Amino acid sequence: xxxxxxxxxxxxxxxxxxxxxxxxxxxxxxxxxxxxxxxxxxxxxxxxxxxxxxxxxxxxxxxxxxxxxxxxxxxxxxxxxxxxxxxxxxxxxxxxxxxxxxxxxxxxxxxxxxxxxxxxxxxxxxxxxxxxxxxxxxxxxxxxxxxxxxxxxxxxxxxxxxxxxxxxxxxxxxxxxxxxxxxxxxxxxxxxxxxxxxxxxxxxxxxxxxxxxxxxxxxxxxxxxxxxxxx
Ligand code: CA
Numbered sequence: 001x002x003x004x005x006x007x008x009x010x011x012x013x014x015x016x017x018x019x020x021x022x023x024x025x026x027x028x029x030x031x032x033x034x035x036x037x038x039x040x041x042x043x044x045x046x047x048x049x050x051x052x053x054x055x056x057x058x059x060x061x062x063x064x065x066x067x068x069x070x071x072x073x074x075x076x077x078x079x080x081x082x083x084x085x086x087x088x089x090x091x092x093x094x095x096x097x098x099x100x101x102x103x104x105x106x107x108x109x110x111x112x113x114x115x116x117x118x119x120x121x122x123x124x125x126x127x128x129x130x131x132x133x134x135x136x137x138x139x140x141x142x143x144x145x146x147x148x149x150x151x152x153x154x155x156x157x158x159x160x161x162x163x164x165x166x167x168x169x170x171x172x173x174x175x176x177x178x179x180x181x182x183x184x185x186x187x188x189x190x191x192x193x194x195x196x197x198x199x200x201x202x203x204x205x206x207x208x209x210x211x212x213x214x215x216x217x218x219x220x221x222x223x224x225x226x227x228x229x230x231x
Pocket of ligand 1: 055056058
C-alpha cells in the first residue's frame with residue numbers, strides 16, 4: 001500500500017482544527033495539528049507534511065509569515081484558510097506562495113477537493129521542471145528559484161539569481177564581463193560593463209562573505225568563474 005499522504009493543519013480554533021483533523025483521517029490522510037504558527041513551523045520541519053492547511057489569522061506568527069518561511073524551503077502545497085471578507089489578505093497569501101485559499105466557514109468536501117487538486121498539480125509540476133544546479137555545498141533550484149548553502153537558504157534578487165545560475169552552469173570556466181552581460185542582462189543592455197562587478201559584489205556579500213566561503217573567483221582583466229571542488 002502507498003504511504004499515506006500527510007497533512008499538517010495549522011489552525012488556532014481548536015474545535016475547527018479537531019473537526020478537520022477527524023475528517024482528513026477519515027479520508028485516509030495522516031494528520032498532524034498545530035494551534036499556532038510557531039508550532040506549525042516546527043511540525044513542518046519535523047514531520048515533512050505533503051500538504052498544509054494554514055489559517056491566515058493566527059496569534060503571534062501570522063499565517064502569511066508562516067507561509068513565507070515555509071516557501072523559502074519547500075514547495076509543499078499550502079492552502080490558506082481565511083475568514084470571510086479578508087480579500088486583501090487572500091491576495092497577500094497567494095503573493096507569498098500559497099497555492100490556494102478557502103474562505104471560512106467552508107464545507108469539508110470543498111477542502112478535500114482543493115487538497116486533491118493541489119496535490120495533483122504539485123506532482124505534475126515537480127516531475128516536469130525540477131532542476132538543480134550545484135557546486136560544492138551550494139545548490140540552486142531553477143524551478144523554485146531558491147538557493148541553499150547546506151541548510152541555509154539564501155535570498156537573492158532575480159538578477160543575482162540569474163547571474164549565479166549562469167556562472168554555475170559554466171563552472172570552472174572563466175566568463176568575461178561581456179559574456180555575462182550578454183547572457184544575463186541580454187544583448188539589448190547598453191549600460192556599463194561594471195554593472196557586472198556590482199552584482200558580483202552583491203553575490204559575494206550574500207554568499208562568500210556571509211558564510212565565510214569562496215565560490216566566485218576573479219581573474220583580473222578577464223572575468224569571473226565559480227570553482228567546483230577539485231581536490
Ligand atoms: Ca484563526
